[in-house]
Amino acid sequence: GACCSYRLRDALHPLWQSPLAIPGGTRQSPINIQWRDSVYDPFLKPLKIAYDPTTCLHIWNNGYSFLVEFDDSTDRSIIVGGPLKNQYRLKQFHFHWGAINDWGSEHTVDCKFYPAELHLVHWNAVEYPSFEEAVMEGNGLAVIGVFLKLGARHKGLQTLVDALPAVRHKDTVIEFDDFDPSCLIPSCPDYWTYAGSLTTPPLTESVTWIIKKKPIEVDEDQLEAFRTLLFTSDGEEERRMVDNFRPLQPLMNRTVRSSFR
Ligand SMILES: Cc1ccnc(S(N)(=O)=O)n1
Ligand SMILES: [Zn+2]
Numbered sequence: 437g438a439c440c441s442y443r444l445r446d447a448l449h450p451l452w453q454s455p456l457a458i459p460g461g462t463r464q465s466p467i468n469i470q471w472r473d474s475v476y477d478p479f480l481k482p483l484k485i486a487y488d489p490t491t492c493l494h495i496w497n498n499g500y501s502f503l504v505e506f507d508d509s510t511d512r513s514i515i516v517g518g519p520l521k522n523q524y525r526l527k528q529f530h531f532h533w534g535a536i537n538d539w540g541s542e543h544t545v546d547c548k549f550y551p552a553e554l555h556l557v558h559w560n561a562v563e564y565p566s567f568e569e570a571v572m573e574g575n576g577l578a579v580i581g582v583f584l585k586l587g588a589r590h591k592g593l594q595t596l597v598d599a600l601p602a603v604r605h606k607d608t609v610i611e612f613d614d615f616d617p618s619c620l621i622p623s624c625p626d627y628w629t630y631a632g633s634l635t636t637p638p639l640t641e642s643v644t645w646i647i648k649k650k651p652i653e654v655d656e657d658q659l660e661a662f663r664t665l666l667f668t669s670d671g672e673e674e675r676r677m678v679d680n681f682r683p684l685q686p687l688m689n690r691t692v693r694s695s696f697r
Contacts, residue, residue, distance in 0.1 A: 463641045464685035465632030466542035469692050474628055477693040482625050483518035483580075483646060487526060489616040495599050496609035499667055500636050501680055502600065503530035504612060508559070508567065515558055515578060518646055519629040519693070524558035524578040527567050529617050531555070532635075533662045535678035537586055542635050542681045543647055545583075550651060551659055552584035553681070554620055571634070576642040582621055587653030592619030597661040605670040622650040626696040635682040649696065 491507045505528045506513055516523035533552035534540030541553035558578045559570035570576030595615060602610040626649035633641040665677035 461633075461639075461641070461685075462688050463631050463633055463690060464639070465635050465643060465645060466544075466682060466684055467630070467632065467687050467690075467692075468544045468547055468684055469628050469647065471546050474692040474694040476697050477695070480519055480629065480693060480695040481517040482695075483520075483627065484516045485618050485621065486514055486516075487616050487618050488512040489614045491526070492613050492615040492617075493611075494609050495596070495603050495612040497603040497606050497665060497677075499606035499669075501530040501532060501677070502603055502662075502665055503528045504596070504615065504617070508561070511561065515580070518578075518627065518695070519644055520578055521575070522560050522562040525561045526617070527557050527559055529554060529556040529620075531584075531662060532681040533584075533659065533678065534681070535663065535676075537656075537659065540679070540681060541583055543581055543583075543645075544684065550583040550585055552654070552662065554580075554582040554584060554652075556580040556582075556617060556621075571638065571640050571642055573642055574631075575644065577634070578644045578646060580621065581645060581647040583648070583651035584654050584659070585651040586656060586659065589655040590620075590652060590658060593652075593654055593658055597658050600661050600665060604664065605666050605668065607669055620652060622648050622652055624648070624650040626650065626694070628692050628694050630690055630692045632690075633685075649694075 491513045493505050495504050506526050508525045508527045513526040514523045531554050532542050537551040539549040541550040559567045560576050564570040628647045632643050632645045663678050667675045667677045
């Protein structure tokens with residue numbers, strides 16, 4: 437494969453006790469995005485993002501990552517356009533990161549890892565009655581991926597970082613409101629898009645991935661704050677929450693499209 441072994445690593449990977457191969461897994465994520473193999477699609481529209489900060493509910497540590505969840509009972513925080521035929525509702529966002537800055541992202545670009553990757557998870561509330569049902573459908577979910585690179589301090593991210601000590605252990609939660617996650621999305625409109633899957637269980641092949649070409653910059657202290665979280669619950673032997681990314685999966689019969697030349 438382009439830059440690493442595939443399923444064997446996945447099956448043996450401590451974090452994803454997934455079956456050796458996902459039954460009929462033909463569109464698994466993450467993947468390496470080989471820039472020169474991506475195909476410019478002039479029919480791709482700009483992605484429209486309209487989030488209402490008052491839909492923000494809480495932050496919690498679910499034992500895989502920390503996630504910020506939103507009230508998705510109405511269409512107040514949505515995305516539309518891009519490769520999408522419908523509008524999709526924001527459900528939550530979370531991150532994946534490494535123990536050190538040399539790796540941590542789930543997707544790679546020309547086999548380059550970033551130190552972390554943000555996922556904003558949305559579901560197709562036009563066609564499906566709930567997130568749980570949308571998770572099972574090929575066009576059920578749309579996830580925006582944003583790469584994080586080491587650089588200047590990110591003011592919007594700092595609000596999140598300041599709340600992390602309160603969710604250090606698995607299954608801890610704190611109220612978190614009035615946060616607009618669009619401050620975490622680069623203003624550059626360029627993205628890649630491909631048909632893929634969730635990268636943590638249930639690994640269902642229901643995701644239209646929209647990967648932003650431009651990373652956001654965060655500083656060392658902010659990345660280190662992610663690494664102070666724990667996979668373990670209070671009272672258990674501490675295991676630092678790091679390297680919570682899935683190994684790369686084979687592209688198989690897929691084309692990655694770009695919204696830019
Ligand atoms: C909501 C959810 C579940 C599992 N995996 C993901 S991910 N990492 O593909 O965004 N999201
Ligand atoms: Zn994710």
